[in-house]
Amino acid sequence: MLSDIEISRQSPRRPIGEVAQSLGLTSQEYHTLGDAKAKVQLNVLPRLANKPSGKFIVVTAINPTPYGEGKTVTSIGLTQALHALNKKVCVCLRQPSMGPVFGVKGGAAGGGYAQVVPMEELNLHLTGDIHAVSSAHNLAAAALDARLHHETRLGAEEFQRQSGLSPLHIDPERLLWPRVTDHNDRALRQIEVGLGRNNGPQHSASFAITAASELMAVLALSCDLKDMRQRIGRLLLAYDKSGAPITAEMLGVAGAMTAVMRQAIEPTLMQTLNGAPCLIHAGPFANIAHGNSSIIADEVALKLADYVVTEGGFGSDMGFEKFCNIKVRASGHQPDCAVLVVTLKALKSHAEVHQQDINAADLTALQQGFANLAWHLANIRRYGVPVVVAINRFPQDCEQELAWLQQAAITAGASDCVVSEAFAKGAAGATALAEAVLTALQQPAQFHYLYDPDAGLEQSLATLTELGYGAAGFSLSAKAQQQLQEIKQLGAGSLPVCMAKTPMSISHDAKLKGVPRGFTVPINELKLNAGAGFVTALAGNVMTMPGLGLNPGYLHIDVDDDGNICGL
Numbered sequence: 001m002l003s004d005i006e007i008s009r010q011s012p013r014r015p016i017g018e019v020a021q022s023l024g025l026t027s028q029e030y031h032t033l034g035d036a037k038a039k040v041q042l043n044v045l046p047r048l049a050n051k052p053s054g055k056f057i058v059v060t061a062i063n064p065t066p067y068g069e070g071k072t073v074t075s076i077g078l079t080q081a082l083h084a085l086n087k088k089v090c091v092c093l094r095q096p097s098m099g100p101v102f103g104v105k106g107g108a109a110g111g112g113y114a115q116v117v118p119m120e121e122l123n124l125h126l127t128g129d130i131h132a133v134s135s136a137h138n139l140a141a142a143a144l145d146a147r148l149h150h151e152t153r154l155g156a157e158e159f160q161r162q163s164g165l166s167p168l169h170i171d172p173e174r175l176l177w178p179r180v181t182d183h184n185d186r187a188l189r190q191i192e193v194g195l196g197r198n199n200g201p202q203h204s205a206s207f208a209i210t211a212a213s214e215l216m217a218v219l220a221l222s223c224d225l226k227d228m229r230q231r232i233g234r235l236l237l238a239y240d241k242s243g244a245p246i247t248a249e250m251l252g253v254a255g256a257m258t259a260v261m262r263q264a265i266e267p268t269l270m271q272t273l274n275g276a277p278c279l280i281h282a283g284p285f286a287n288i289a290h291g292n293s294s295i296i297a298d299e300v301a302l303k304l305a306d307y308v309v310t311e312g313g314f315g316s317d318m319g320f321e322k323f324c325n326i327k328v329r330a331s332g333h334q335p336d337c338a339v340l341v342v343t344l345k346a347l348k349s350h351a352e353v354h355q356q357d358i359n360a361a362d363l364t365a366l367q368q369g370f371a372n373l374a375w376h377l378a379n380i381r382r383y384g385v386p387v388v389v390a391i392n393r394f395p396q397d398c399e400q401e402l403a404w405l406q407q408a409a410i411t412a413g414a415s416d417c418v419v420s421e422a423f424a425k426g427a428a429g430a431t432a433l434a435e436a437v438l439t440a441l442q443q444p445a446q447f448h449y450l451y452d453p454d455a456g457l458e459q460s461l462a463t464l465t466e467l468g469y470g471a472a473g474f475s476l477s478a479k480a481q482q483q484l485q486e487i488k489q490l491g492a493g494s495l496p497v498c499m500a501k502t503p504m505s506i507s508h509d510a511k512l513k514g515v516p517r518g519f520t521v522p523i524n525e526l527k528l529n530a531g532a533g534f535v536t537a538l539a540g541n542v543m544t545m546p547g548l549g550l551n552p553g554y555l556h557i558d559v560d561d562d563g564n565i566c567g568l
Helices: 004-010 016-023 044-048 071-084 098-102 120-123 129-154 157-162 214-221 225-233 254-260 295-304 316-331 346-350 361-381 399-411 421-438 457-469 477-490
Strands: 032-034 035-042 055-061 089-093 115-118 170-175 179-181 191-193 203-205 207-210 235-239 245-247 270-273 277-280 309-311 336-341 385-390 418-421 472-474 497-500 520-529 534-539
Touching: 004 115, 004 120, 016 032, 016 035, 016 270, 016 277, 032 295, 035 071, 055 071, 055 316, 055 361, 071 115, 071 270, 071 309, 071 336, 071 385, 071 421, 089 295, 115 120, 115 421, 129 157, 129 170, 129 179, 129 214, 129 235, 129 254, 170 203, 170 214, 170 497, 214 225, 214 316, 225 254, 277 295, 295 309, 316 336, 316 361, 316 457, 316 497, 336 361, 336 421, 346 399, 361 385, 361 399, 385 399, 385 421, 399 418, 418 421, 418 520, 457 472, 457 477, 457 497, 457 520, 472 477, 477 520
Parallel strands: 055 309, 055 336, 089 277, 089 309, 179 207, 336 385, 385 418, 472 520, 497 534
Antiparallel strands: 032 035, 035 270, 115 270, 170 235, 191 203, 235 245, 270 277, 520 534
């Protein structure tokens, strides 16, 4: 079989303008960037406002394992299959971060014969949206440190006289806004800034990866440019010496940040291997943010297509949960169906099968690991959404085990369970999945949220941890207790919760496989994301800046003599 990048390069592609027009965009509603991608302009939104919405399909998975479950391959393969069945369909995906591309995970264009093309353009830079987020975010960090420097250097009265600005009295011990970069760089997790003469005041600081920026969540959750400008103005950057919050609006940087993000708010249009339209927009990770593509991309797709496929990051305990409890509240677009992706290898991994034995037939281990799939099925059904299980097939999979898993999933509550071979066969390999989804969509969804934020943060955390994860409850560190009181005092105690935790387990502990019980979720920190509109609860040891491993992906990436990228 050809490599992913060879398949991408050898596939015929429609002109991107033709893809745009087939989706229903007029020539005044997009502008092309070469022949492979286009930016969808926001002037399309008023025209679409009163159109009915298509069916919304969310692809999620069991808890991830080192063997890969294939959510993106399944999302794209399902889209290609619906397109091949002459359904008007669009897939909405997040933009890949270059941290995973050059790190361990690799790109996010799908794989095999289920891809968004050209994959090298998607995985590297695309239209620069992530760079715009990085630049706007770091502008706020620079503005904050500059204001601190000048007010400290001159004193409040002289600063006001020379600048004409009211002093903010920034507390250097309570700066909340880190810097960001779109790479894995553990050396930047903790830094000191302001070193040297006339560069201070010196203080501790940090870097996060750009996908962890609240500004990335703002981009994903904004409904239009005006909404994004207001959200950016509400970003909480620091506290003053009296304990009062300092926002981007108060610092005077919100307008400039929005200007940097002006084009990033436009989704990027691309296509799958068989020419189905794909909207790429935003890139928040699901373990540290809400893990879904943008509301704007969804809105455009749902108004122009009859079926829209999107993906929630990691398992149903993360990206799907946050889709339902955070994104749906902001957009109003409820899911009509879910697809739950699983592999035989992944379930055996949850049964603690060793790597050297993972491909061997072992029905006992599969039955033991099935508990994780059954939990995720019940979790999705808790939201009142029909769910189809997609078994992402590998060449060495055992037919007997596949048949057992299909029957077991249906018995456990799936609307259907089908084998998907989208990676090897493209649209043809996902036809059965597409037909199963179309059948499931005939069932009326009875969507409902897991918790009511108006009940308060403590009750939301209790419901999320106990009902959402099966925990015995949660505990707050002394720091988190203090932050809870501050959040309440700021009038933000009724915001949804965005749990930052390991994706490798239903719990907060990556070592707890399968379906753990009786655990308590430790909340180490609560962070108010006033612009995004949620409170992040950091559970366990969660890092917002990944590091590079012993054999990072960049070792394999190069450019040949003809300028072609290889090794992606």
